[in-house]
Amino acid sequence: MPIQLNIHEAKTHLSKYLADLHEGETIVLCRRNAPIAEIRSLAVRDGEARPIGLGKEVFSVPDAFFESLPDQTRMAFEGR
Numbered sequence: 488m489p490i491q492l493n494i495h496e497a498k499t500h501l502s503k504y505l506a507d508l509h510e511g512e513t514i515v516l517c518r519r520n521a522p523i524a525e526i527r528s529l530a531v532r533d534g535e536a537r538p539i540g541l542g543k544e545v546f547s548v549p550d551a552f553f554e555s556l557p558d559q560t561r562m563a564f565e566g567r
Contacts, residue, residue: 489513493520 490504490512497504497516504514505526514526556564 489515489525491515491517491520491522493517
C-alpha cells in the first residue's frame with residue numbers, strides 16, 4: 488500500500504519519508520486528500536564506479552574550446 492501524504496506533510500517531512508522509501512514503494516502526494524502525484528523509488532545501482540575516459544577514443548576536445556568567448560556571447564550568457 489502506498490504512503491499517502493498531503494502536501495503540507497510532504498513539505499515538512501519529505502526527507503524522512505524519502506529515507507524510508509524502499510525499492511518498489513510509492514509515495515502518493517495529495518491535495519486535500521485527493522491524489523495528485525506519485526514519487527517512486529528507483530532501482531538501486533550495483534555500486535560500481537563508472538570508469539574515467541569512456542569517450543577517450545570517440546571524440547576529442549579542440550583547443551578552441553578553451554579560448555575566451557566573444558564579448559557579445561559572454562554578455563548573453565550573463566543576461567546583459
